[in-house]
Amino acid sequence: MNHANNGAKYGIDQYRFAHNYDFKDKTLAIASDAIKHSFRFAGKNKLEYDAGKGSESFDYECLKLDVDTYFVRFGTNVAVFEMTGGVGALVLADGFVFGAVDQAGQAQSGAIPCLTDEMTDTAVTWVLGCDKFFSRIYAEAGLCRAAWAPAKADFAEYPAKCVKIKEGMFLTDVTEPIPDGSCAPAGSDRIIALEDYERMMLVGCVFGKNPPLMISGYGEFIVP
Amino acid sequence: MNLKDYPRKKYSINQFTQPPCYELEGESFYFAMDDGYDYQLLITGKDTLEWSIDGKEKRTDKYRCLKSDDTTYLLVHEDDGAQLRTGYTYVIDLEQRLVTILTCKVGLNPKFPLLVTSNFDFGAIRIEGEELPFKRHSFTDDLLGTCVEWHWGSNFYTQHSYNSTTFYRIMLPKESVSLKVLAGTVQYTPSSDEWARYVKIKDNMYLFDLTESYSEKLTGDNGTHRSNNMAFLQNYDRMYHVGRHFGNTFIDGKAVPGSILFGAFGNPVDLDSEFVNAPNPYIV
Numbered sequence: 132m133n134h135a136n137n138g139a140k141y142g143i144d145q146y147r148f149a150h151n152y153d154f155k156d157k158t159l160a161i162a163s164d165a166i167k168h169s170f171r172f173a174g175k176n177k178l179e180y181d182a183g184k185g186s187e188s189f190d191y192e193c194l195k196l197d198v199d200t201y202f203v204r205f206g207t208n209v210a211v212f213e214m215t216g217g218v219g220a221l222v223l224a225d226g227f228v229f230g231a232v233d234q235a236g237q238a239q240s241g242a243i244p245c246l247t248d249e250m251t252d253t254a255v256t257w258v259l260g261c262d263k264f265f266s267r268i269y270a271e272a273g274l275c276r277a278a279w280a281p282a283k284a285d286f287a288e289y290p291a292k293c294v295k296i297k298e299g300m301f302l303t304d305v306t307e308p309i310p311d312g313s314c315a316p317a318g319s320d321r322i323i324a325l326e327d328y329e330r331m332m333l334v335g336c337v338f339g340k341n342p343p344l345m346i347s348g349y350g351e352f353i354v355p
Numbered sequence: 356m357n358l359k360d361y362p363r364k365k366y367s368i369n370q371f372t373q374p375p376c377y378e379l380e381g382e383s384f385y386f387a388m389d390d391g392y393d394y395q396l397l398i399t400g401k402d403t404l405e406w407s408i409d410g411k412e413k414r415t416d417k418y419r420c421l422k423s424d425d426t427t428y429l430l431v432h433e434d435d436g437a438q439l440r441t442g443y444t445y446v447i448d449l450e451q452r453l454v455t456i457l458t459c460k461v462g463l464n465p466k467f468p469l470l471v472t473s474n475f476d477f478g479a480i481r482i483e484g485e486e487l488p489f490k491r492h493s494f495t496d497d498l499l500g501t502c503v504e505w506h507w508g509s510n511f512y513t514q515h516s517y518n519s520t521t522f523y524r525i526m527l528p529k530e531s532v533s534l535k536v537l538a539g540t541v542q543y544t545p546s547s548d549e550w551a552r553y554v555k556i557k558d559n560m561y562l563f564d565l566t567e568s569y570s571e572k573l574t575g576d577n578g579t580h581r582s583n584n585m586a587f588l589q590n591y592d593r594m595y596h597v598g599r600h601f602g603n604t605f606i607d608g609k610a611v612p613g614s615i616l617f618g619a620f621g622n623p624v625d626l627d628s629e630f631v632n633a634p635n636p637y638i639v
Binding site: 133197251330349 | 591
């Protein structure tokens with residue numbers, strides 16, 4: 132029997148990596164100015180988040196993108212922990228937070244993440260499964276043109292925020308109502324993704340009317 | 356900047372390796388093995404472990420670990436104290452409490468000292484107070500007829516045909532960098548067939564294992580690499596694999612021991628039936 136298949140069972144989350152549990156039962160924080168954003172990971176899928184206003188409980192999913200960089204979705208929020216440099220970024224309902232990761236015995240050595248236009252002129256297709264992909268052209272700061280399979284050439288323009296996590300790695304937050312009939316679930320309208328241009332791999336999450344959908348994939352450069 | 360121009364490192368089959376996993380740190384395992392030699396592993400850190408066979412001398416080594424799904428791990432380490440270079444690869448299946456151990460050695464064949472020899476053993480994970488599972492991972496013919504394209508890195512892809520329970524066949528497409536990288540070796544062999552074994556881990560997950568033995572015997576010093584054993588933990592639900600290679604590579608004309616982790620994303624592919632059905636020149 133031919134076991135190779137087109138991944139119909141999963142859709143755009145076909146290539147999603149296995150969940151990562153490195154943070155299981157650990158406590159971490161991202162410290163930014165006066166606010167400390169604390170995370171207590173209680174097991175493999177629950178965490179307590181506290182930004183000084185009392186603890187909130189969330190389900191979480193964690194995917195790892197490289198040796199020491201983690202993408203954590205909790206509710207409709209995202210945290211990125213870059214443990215080698217000891218820095219992190221948060222995407223919360225009211226915006227971004229950047230800071231140092233508060234971890235015992237290890238000082239921050241990386242630059243604090245920040246909004247960037249370094250990705251301008253980059254044109255890339257991210258393959259999320261068999262015949263499931265999306266393309267992005269970061270044409271100018273704050274904007275990107277995007278298209279989703281199967282309509283390869285049907286690009287539309289959307290607001291994009293890009294954050295530099297470290298050299299070659301960027302967190303992107305693009306609000307884009309993905310057209311019906313594309314490979315993404317109907318009603319999807321926001322993608323937050325961590326893109327590694329060293330190895331050309333990505334992890335992220337698609338948000339919208341459906342439950343958040345974690346994704347992984349590989350990249351190929353395209354000619355715009 | 357167009358990040359196409361980002362000054363990235365050079366990769367071969369390791370570009371799309373999935374990130375290492377540290378979550379087994381602090382865990383200990385007792386593997387009750389069918390060949391009678393039990394293994395104990397204590398994962399002491401992110402990359403260190405203590406291990407012993409049959410409760411004898413405890414040894415410490417570096418390990419690396421990848422995940423194929425939420426509960427299945429590929430863990431590898433070498434025995435630094437062994438007389439002959441020895442590598443251990445474990446498929447640790449926490450869902451079914453089963454384990455497969457692949458042991459590879461270099462130096463057993465007097466005619467081809469760089470040839471990797473390998474041995475499988477199957478077992479179960481012992482947990483105090485619970486009965487050992489009866490089932491085992493096992494050799495299988497489930498994959499017969501599978502044709503798959505594996506994407507290892509930017510423009511680096513290969514096509515595999517699994518048409519035998521003891522061999523596999525590989526196609527290096529003209530458009531792929533893989534042909535350029537491996538051309539130095541394939542020109543010396545009458546076909547790309549190599550010894551392979553297929554182990555079923557669970558539904559839609561297989562350990563595919565190959566040893567480049569014909570290329571070692573027929574290519575020798577003329578190739579770009581020497582005999583390698585490659586173990587792929589293939590997830591056909593997700594259509595990707597994680598794996599490791601164990602063998603030797605030529606660097607500045609010398610065979611240098613190496614073992615890298617690798618990974619690839621897959622998709623179905625239609626292979627030419629002439630290629631798939633061509634006779635295997637190595638068998639009677």
